[in-house]
Amino acid sequence: MPSMCCVPNCNGNYKKGPRVSIFCFPRDKVLASQWLRAIKRDNFSPTASSRVCELHFTEDDFRREASATDAQTGIRVTAHTEETRSAS
Numbered sequence: 001m002p003s004m005c006c007v008p009n010c011n012g013n014y015k016k017g018p019r020v021s022i023f024c025f026p027r028d029k030v031l032a033s034q035w036l037r038a039i040k041r042d043n044f045s046p047t048a049s050s051r052v053c054e055l056h057f058t059e060d061d062f063r064r065e066a067s068a069t070d071a072q073t074g075i076r077v078t079a080h081t082e083e084t085r086s087a088s
């Protein structure tokens, strides 16, 4: 069973919700706090099992991320990479 989205009012991967890709919180503390601010969930600290689904990202976000497959779940997860400016 896929992990469910931890964002308030989101039913990503819940029984009646949409089937979505999910992402772990970044290990980088600065990025993690940006995610926390973005999801607007009070008194919440992400754990190793906290996930955010694809509905909270834009195309642009994905371009700045690196993907890997989670060995435990077999789910493809994505983490933010440092922002780089492309020459083109």
Ligand SMILES: [Zn+2]
Residues within 6 Å of the ligand: 005, 006, 007, 010, 011, 012, 052, 053, 054, 055, 056
């Ligand atoms: Zn979600």
